[in-house]
Amino acid sequence: MIDTSHATVAPRPVGVNPWVPSTVRIQAIRPEITDVATYDLEFVDDEKGARFRFLPGQFNMLYLPGVGEVAISISGDPAQHGTLAHTIRKAGNVTAALAKLPVGATLGLRGPYGTSWPIETARGNDVILVAGGIGLAPLRPVVCDIVTNRSSYGRVSILHGARNPEGLLFPSEYEHWRANGIDFQTTVDRAADGWTGSVGVVTLLLDRLPLPNPAETVLFACGPEVMMHYTTKTAMGRNVDPGHIWLSTERNMACAIGLCGHCQFGPVFVCKEGPVFNYERIAPYLTIEGL
């Protein structure tokens, strides 16, 4: 039986005034793939850094004074304290300005915010992680937990899709993950020269995946909304319980603290009740255009 009653009490941000970011310093920058880099951030105030805890799937608001603020998931290992990894794709104004910052530069951080992937629910069961493109970043903390506590989990598969082979995230870690008993599979929309892997949408991988215990399988998905929609349909078609499917959603956010109104998705605020939702909570709204 999968215990879905577990309610995660997510860690709350450090600091009193929820509008005021704390100063963090870029400790290291690791280029990942084209236009994507991972930033290790550390609090300038050691004491704040020591107190900071997060759960897999939570995000921070990163603030570049004079430019703006963006929501970025924490992509590091929740069991490791000190620095906070954020894997960021250059998308527009703020992320482009961030991409120009050198190691040692400071910026603002508020967080952690939002709900988390229900790790407790996943442990003891088979797990499928479905990630489209940069969507692997918010799932990486889950992978860290699986690698550290491999015996707590049943069969684990990661299905990662990208537009092209260069879009597959964290390529240097695949071998390590596979060595830890994770079935890691990739697919791309468009093959390039030398690509011998799968071509097609990520649901094709899910279609072919052996699913010996669908009733005891938990699925976490993060990526474009259409991808999550078809992933969910495919999984349910293969008898995965809709109550065991969790999705991470994205909406414009100006505050992340439930005050600005931007991230509404039907009756939910993505920043408060999400970004990680049980499929059943948002199912009626996923197919409504322009919501």
Added chain:
Amino acid sequence: MSTTTTQTSPADPSALDDRLFLARDNLQALIDLLVAQGHQVIGPKIDQGAIVYTEIQSVDELPRGWTDIQQPGQYRLEKRNDDAYFGFVVGPHSWKRYLFPPITTIAVADQTPQGWEMRGHPGPTPKYAFLGVRACELAAMRVQDRVFLEGPYVDPIYQSRREEAVIIAVNCTQAAATCFCTSMKTGPECQSGFDLALTETAGGFTVVIGSTRGRALAEQLPLRPAVAEEQAAARAGRERAEQQVTKQFDTTDIRDLLLKNLNHPHWADVAERCLSCTNCTMVCPTCFCSSVVDVGDLAGEHVERERRWDSCFNLDFSYMNGGVIRNDVRSRYRQWLTHKLASWIDQFGQSGCVGCGRCITWCPVGIDLTVEVAALRSETAV
């Protein structure tokens, strides 16, 4: 009733609510007392053809002898045939502009040798006293309290202003054609949430004390016991308002009616009329949406984070990943209406609508949300 000094009948003991009386000539004493206590008094005043809420120092600034005539898409002031100070309903302003200002600095960042340093909203909290708060507006404040004070995070700007603000309510003694507070169960009579509540009669105001702060104010005011005629006049005024609220809004199962009909063709029908101008959300006393922009000095070393009112009718409100989610008027009107009347209940345990009618009056094309919901209801198979 002409003058207050000639009233001799004993007070009606059953009308405990109207026990005290502030003579018309002593209204200025109330303003003076609030000012003496360090409050900035905000009250109704005529500005550019509308009654708005702004700082006042004297009763002479109040819209004495004026009333407002409201219809869908229409608002105009008319002379009354008496000298009532509060003989109107509500205008385009609401008190939210003082508790949740249209533009506020929420944080400040400074470049220092150690890097960026951030701190909270600078400056002292204004100490307001609101004079002339209506029942629906008290309800609107309670709606915004749930948003800004009772969620997982408290907005410190709203909180400090709200705690400081003295609230002098004034009961409506008339209603507009756009009012539907009786349907939303928010009025027209002020029940709680005020320091003092006044009901205007010809000779002055009956006074109800609503809080310990209100009691302290009352002790310093030239009040006297109200007499039976004054109490009867106050009651008659409130009853008149109640009778004048003729607009009915059927909210039965409204949450499901709206959220289960998100693809109903009626949304496209409203979209043909709606200009997506944002007026309804700007005048709404409960809409709370905002955006934050950075305003920097020339050197870029001092940056203020400014919070500004925003609206779900703005195109870039739902901007994401280089695109816009609510890309047509249909989806934006649907967001406003379903949020206000339906998903607000999921989010905050109550409706976001208090029945003040501002969105109806100030809509340039006269869209009336109660009519739209009724139409959707009638077009929906039960």
